[in-house]
Amino acid sequence: MEGASPLHAETSSAEYARLAPRLCAMIEAWMREGEQPDAPVMPHATERAYREHVRLALPDDGVSDDALLAVMRELLENSVNPWTDRFLAKLYSAPTVASMCGDMLLSAMNASVHVFSASPALTLVEEECVRALCALYGFGAHADGITMPGGAASNTLAVQTALCCAFGGAYRRGGIFALLRTLTEQYGRVGSGARPALLTSADSHFSIDRAALASGLGMDAVVHIESDEHGRMRVDALERTLAEMCGDPAHPRGMPFFVNATSGTTVLGAFDPLPAIAALCEKYHCWLHVDASWGGAAVFSPTLRDTLLRGVERAQSLTVNPHKLLNVTHQCSFLLVQEAHVLSEHAIHAGYLFHDGQGAGQGPVADHAMKTLGCGRRGEALKLYLTWRQVGTRALGAHLDAGVRVANAVLAAIRANDALEVGPLAAPLFLQICFRPRCMPGGVTGSDATRALEARLQEARQYAVDFAPTRRGDYVRLVVHPRVPAAHYFALLDHVTALTRE
């Protein structure tokens, strides 16, 4: 039955049958183009070129199928092609086909995962992924979690959840205003010393700072703890800071309530030492959050879990982004918590949405919007679910192990190459390698050599890599994606070596 609306002028299945197979074929062709050895990673080298090539104007009147498909083709042709496997600039790479299937299903179901009645199967899928992830991290019987639209969103919800639970729970109704009163009246804190503070390493992701901004703490409430030369939080510095801040009721940086430990930092891929940090959090009554957005997938490998993630089971909350190392399509992030009840601090009464008294927080919460500070959500867990079902737990572990093996081989090749110098590295190595040319043509060295190399790579468009500031200057930050064949990395090193000699 068709509707009166011009958006429903024919049955949708007929329209889908006409358009979707043609788009499938177009996407497959674009993937194949990317898989060719010399395909450029990106179609243009400058922002201006993109602005010249993409015709964008939105029309007053509609267009034909052919014209619409031409628009889609133009957008693909003006996009970075991840199927080259040579986009090595960010902490994600090409996705699994299973997760692409997940997106197709999510579109077709078009359900919001806010209440069970609207999205029963997707709600159950989310629960199962949360259950299985919590089990891998060694979280206890009361653990729970939720998907969020990205690692920053998960980290921010962790800070807000911790604030709701801290100092007697006044944040929810009274905000920071009430917490300041509580800290003054019940904890004897004075002036700026009554301000809740958040501790994180100097190498942690900026989303922790943004979470402080977002939650009303302000960015000044974030105390950055020194890291060591391998990018790990220094436990001695953390301990000293906690002792000082907790011991001085008028400490100008405030009163610690939250420590963020990073498992897999953005630049080096460093893992903060969780057992020692967890012990300090217990001693100083701080919430331990682990930002494992990048490195959390290591939990699938028994070897990596035991070395890199030891102690993670002591965290109160954890962020992991399957859209990074598990190659699930964007976005797919989980916030896991040790105690389910902390998420029901976000429950709210809304009679038009939540029925049967679930707003009051009794019983298991099947309406997952009760657990967030948002409302409607896309069922992003499905994409992890299908990937996981397709390949199984063991293969996800082998995937991570393969990546770390390649990273070590690439590092050995860089060390053996006289034209290149290695920058700061994580210890043990994870999946990032900082390096730069010793010298670029014209005698350019140091951070300038990094910039010069990056500019040449950008022009050539065969590899996308990013650079990053470190304590020893700017370096290329090469990301070793487990999915990417090792040969690409060795070819990149040859390419870079050639550029240094031109």
Add this chain to the structure above:
Amino acid sequence: MEGASPLHAETSSAEYARLAPRLCAMIEAWMREGEQPDAPVMPHATERAYREHVRLALPDDGVSDDALLAVMRELLENSVNPWTDRFLAKLYSAPTVASMCGDMLLSAMNASVHVFSASPALTLVEEECVRALCALYGFGAHADGITMPGGAASNTLAVQTALCCAFGGAYRRGGIFALLRTLTEQYGRVGSGARPALLTSADSHFSIDRAALASGLGMDAVVHIESDEHGRMRVDALERTLAEMCGDPAHPRGMPFFVNATSGTTVLGAFDPLPAIAALCEKYHCWLHVDASWGGAAVFSPTLRDTLLRGVERAQSLTVNPHKLLNVTHQCSFLLVQEAHVLSEHAIHAGYLFHDGQGAGQGPVADHAMKTLGCGRRGEALKLYLTWRQVGTRALGAHLDAGVRVANAVLAAIRANDALEVGPLAAPLFLQICFRPRCMPGGVTGSDATRALEARLQEARQYAVDFAPTRRGDYVRLVVHPRVPAAHYFALLDHVTALTRE
């Protein structure tokens, strides 16, 4: 070239070529099933039944294509089928095929819209949608905007952005703590009177309360202004509250800085009177945010824009969700702002991500993550873009007009039906109709009749409708989706009438 990882055991294009067409056919078949006249809207009537029917366990080892496709089929079979056009319980309905195509493209590109270099075409698409939307709302030459993962996220970012701009801008670094000082020292406010407060109507969405929680204001910082019998904020009550709160330095509810006006409330579909509210915001120096998550799409219809959205051009910020009335797949929400610079309050220095000094806020911001409090984002604007390009601006307006015509016809039919009574309604009517049976079998009346009817509909599974509390008790809240053929609504009324007589 294949990788060492088991997630890349063959070329992805080959895997896609094998799986995607089969999934396309499966989805098309499921859509066709839904389009059959008697197809149930939902496969089961109870949560328990879903839990019994969906086999979820994640395996240690992988499965075949056939087994994976069987998992997908099982999930579809256990989901609400929106293609029935009889899921009328929420503020969204079945999506446009163009937006489903958008999701397929987003999967294939798998780019995060955080920096231009990673997602050039998607960044430009977002800019164009923002430009075109701002033009429709009559926003000025300095307007800007961003997509967010839902209306609650957009509303929350609006509150956080307004806080960053309020009272001299101390929120960003110093949080609520610094704002309290500023309000005391520079505005002469005292005690609780120094607390920033947020005003919104009693009929507004709970995401405004959650935004206050999320941003550190606390839910007590929200002052709910009385609404009239048609669900509109009472301007006299707003004026009285603003005068009282601003006039009393020690007012226990704090100091107003933000007024949320709703364009299209959740239950009644009411539009707050924007010109009068805007005038009060100017007088009392408050940020005017318009939560047009639901009703904002009315801007596409010149008639509806002039009646329902008059004055919207005076807002500082506005939320609109194309995933609601424009039938774009979940999620697709925009936060638009009158002055682009307010979003750069969120810019942050992160040398590993933002290059070329964009963190400092000079020049146009092409790295859109600078405008949010998050980082990575899915390029959701593409789904609106393709829908808009496919049908054009005029058809989107005609779509809205068609919906309002059907709503009026359905209301007339309810009024003419002796078995039904009409509940509170918006004036003028938008797209929601509250009604209930005068009497259900067994002499059940009032709110109990609403619950009894809803239970019977749930059992029959031919229509999904929700109920909502109103000032006059619980009513069925019937949502008239422009996409849904009018005949479905009349058939629903016949079905309901029959149920009252059983």
